Amino acid sequence: MPHDSRFRGELGQQLRVDSVRASAAAGSGHPTSSMSAADLLAVLVDGHLRLDYSDPANPDNDHLIFSKGHASPLYYAVLKAVGAIDDAELLTFRKFGSRLEGHPTPRIPPTDVATGSLGQGLPIGVGLALAGARLDRTGYRTWVLCGDSELAEGSIWEAFNYAGWAKLANLTAIVDVNRLGQTRETMFGWDLDVYRDRALAFGWHPIEVDGHDLDAIDRAYTEAVSTTDRPSVILARTVKGKGVAAVADQLGKHGKPLDDPDAAIVELGGERDLRVSVPHPAPATPHSFAAPGATPPRYELGEQVATRAAYGKALAALGSARGDIVALDGEVSNSTHAEDFHAAHPDRYFEMFIAEQQLVAAAVGIQARGWVPYASTFAAFLSRAYDFIRMAAISRANLRLVGSHAGVSIGQDGPSQMALEDFAALRAVHGSCVLHPSDANQTVQLVAEMADRRGICYLRTLRGATEVRTPPDEPVHIGGSRVALGADATDAAVLACGATLPEAIGAAQRLAADGIRVRVLDCYSIKPLDADAVVAAADECGLLVTVEDHWPEGGLGAAVLSTLADAKRRPVVRRLAVRGMPGSGTPAELMHEAGIDADAIVDAVRTT
């Protein structure tokens, strides 16, 4: 049973005291940003949140995301109050080895995702709410605590836009409008009406409230839960550092422990040891999707197929084989071919429109509930969500990203549409894998294997058709490679991927006419790279030529050099990559100009 306001007031003070104590013990942290939201959290956990903290994996649990992740002292103080951690662990905050990191991560259950990069918690919450409304189809609610400073982030408005449009009534945002940012007042201070008007314009139900009036907060949550046709946002006017005169509503008190924590604790009424029994959620049966079964597509040798087309067919078939597969796309599904999945499995497809941050964030939220999302757009535009991908790795998210239309080989559209940095950016994500198949059959197998891969998995597909060279039954796997030509050739080895593989084949054929025998290695898995095959090529051939439709930095050539350095092999390595800024032209013209076509490969092999 929920308690009365007196208890809740005491609980709020306890959350403040524990925020002050944890930050003092750490010697760093954000106590004042925690104190402003303490009453909001006290009322939330005492009567509104439905979460079995003893069973974080309970599928019916509500979800609570601290989008303002720097209020981690408050988050951990709540975990103590609900019995998920004890006081001794609370005081390990920010210490080496502690689960209580400077900003929340899934290392401490039931935390779904990492936060700390502002503006990400709400769009991820949209993903969880989507999963609840459209996939699980049960009654859990997603609560997201936001700061007012982060309302300047565009990603917040992508979330407002999408959730309002999709009428996600199972989503409640709580904005802690404490007026003060890190260095100055926020853009709109305590002018809640500005935020209210925006919320209304974006299709949300706004509720303005004094964030320290416990009864008003209680009514606001009740109103939010009873609003069933749209998401709600509680706009709470609060005081940063509330409860301690030395810091309350003052600039210069952001992100540091209190100068005199003992005095502050006294002012807050001293330490307490209240416990709240958070109600457990009502059990429900999550929806599951029929999986009638389907065989993956097969392509015959010699067919000309774009790998993006193979992606669409493979994903649609995978969706028929498994009911947990989900697809999202950034309003280019007829380019990425996610449209094939959409046509086959409309209930598991989400059109995220031109909003790549929300696209990736939604996938992060959806995977947090155990679904297996594939998120696709043009490869170049995944760069729009790079911070979200970086954070997804900290969230220990299992994410499948698919980028089409990369490199100069797209031709006429010009450099704005050409991902030339995607390998570098995605390789530099912790635990990631980076794949770039050169033909349709490779694509089919990699798409399937990605489903069970942990971490961030990135697949680059091609706009143009390539010849199917991999037999449909030949195994292809993450971390593998394929000798496309010249298994016993030793004059040189050309390491290629994607659009440069046909160029390497063409070059090898031309060189063979001159008696130069070249091995062509199809490095469809760039991270992890097939070290054995690369080292064998180095040992047996001496000269390696890498060729990729990517800038010289951080791609296939870099991966090869890294692998060889680790293996203590030191062959000659010539790296062909795009070095000048491309313009428009035909794919062949642009690949020639960039020096990544058969002509350039022939020259690189011949140069002594």
Add this chain to the structure above:
Amino acid sequence: MPHDSRFRGELGQQLRVDSVRASAAAGSGHPTSSMSAADLLAVLVDGHLRLDYSDPANPDNDHLIFSKGHASPLYYAVLKAVGAIDDAELLTFRKFGSRLEGHPTPRIPPTDVATGSLGQGLPIGVGLALAGARLDRTGYRTWVLCGDSELAEGSIWEAFNYAGWAKLANLTAIVDVNRLGQTRETMFGWDLDVYRDRALAFGWHPIEVDGHDLDAIDRAYTEAVSTTDRPSVILARTVKGKGVAAVADQLGKHGKPLDDPDAAIVELGGERDLRVSVPHPAPATPHSFAAPGATPPRYELGEQVATRAAYGKALAALGSARGDIVALDGEVSNSTHAEDFHAAHPDRYFEMFIAEQQLVAAAVGIQARGWVPYASTFAAFLSRAYDFIRMAAISRANLRLVGSHAGVSIGQDGPSQMALEDFAALRAVHGSCVLHPSDANQTVQLVAEMADRRGICYLRTLRGATEVRTPPDEPVHIGGSRVALGADATDAAVLACGATLPEAIGAAQRLAADGIRVRVLDCYSIKPLDADAVVAAADECGLLVTVEDHWPEGGLGAAVLSTLADAKRRPVVRRLAVRGMPGSGTPAELMHEAGIDADAIVDAVRTT
């Protein structure tokens, strides 16, 4: 003199015909997305735009940005109508070598910036409007043509938020609400009222108009120009593919030439060859800022100074030496130390709040007018703007990005705040330079040199203090390095940067006690890397150890391997980098755990 509606109607039809012709000649492109906005552009250039197309560098010119860059056929058709290009060049659209790329770039004057990644033109326009209102202080206006699909991008709302807050009345957005996206109807179709309510809530003056009613468009522009207390947005209801029945207002007609261009041209009334004389802007004297002169800060050897603190002092001094220096920050200026510039030069400092896309976009717009902006935030959060940085390179922008608080050496805040991918991401930007000084005096010199560097320049600063080891008068330069210890040592060379430099020194001192003589190379310039010094170390030492506070992919170690491969040198290279996901802890604990401290360096040198 502006013409009457009849002329403008003919001009609009000419723009449509030329969009159809250019796309047909190219065999690709977006004619239907051009045809919807043709009337809007016809009226704009005939009576409202003030731009001397014969003198693109005229400082008083208005600026016209196609945020919907795929409407490039229309953009180029306008260039023909105003006499900037001839018909023959129009028909080179998307062909190899043409200035008329698939999406506009500065290769064709007076284009300020590249577009084609949706949602970027408006925030860059905010930068140009800021430059006009607060720096140049002259009368030019910035006009931005947006699509309706791109209103789903959060970056658009960062721009609405900032421009509304800053009351940038010299900015006019024109939204071509043609209802249809690439694969389906947009989220709100022709419901202009949704957009109007949002614009109002974000402090803009909205004007709803029929985008094919020439007189109404004319009145709307007049109203926008006469609105002097806030930015205006013209919400124009238009028909995609307007004028050609075979494509008008139909799905499936996005991004492809018309099936029967000849018939379409007939339907549009045939080819025309109208010319518009766009009025020239009124001459004005741009504001300039006093530069009283200042000597850069100097630090004595042995001082303990954080490079972020040196950045603030150096930039403030540079701002005193040069009136063209500008600083922007993402509401963390007391962390990045941009606050020093703010204090010294408040008129040239822009607080961009927690909105990193708008932060970088504003810098792109400001540099387009010849100012020299430095944009700073935590290094990790520059990843939020990665697509903007990528596009800035295509814009040939000169941009200085400064990221503080990178790597595990920040300590307690945890991985969400630790840039560990910034070297990889920024190295993979065309023409970029990547700098990471290890002490205050290096920082001072690099900050000054960045001002005149072309392209994208990135400087990573440190949170914690490091010992000043570089004498204040020793030259430091982009592309350089510094032998910090052991110029004649040949047992091994340790290549370090930033926080790992002191660790390398410590390791070398410990190894010296055992008679192992180690050279320590301070690689403060990671791109370009000092190839001569690295090759010399390789030749003279045989064993190289690289050590960096960064993931293993794409950073200093990768740059060293690349340089050695180019130089055909093949020493043993051991690369120390952060390989596991860090948590919180002290800097020393986390550097030790990551294997990038002196202990790890000692081990790496000793391992045989």
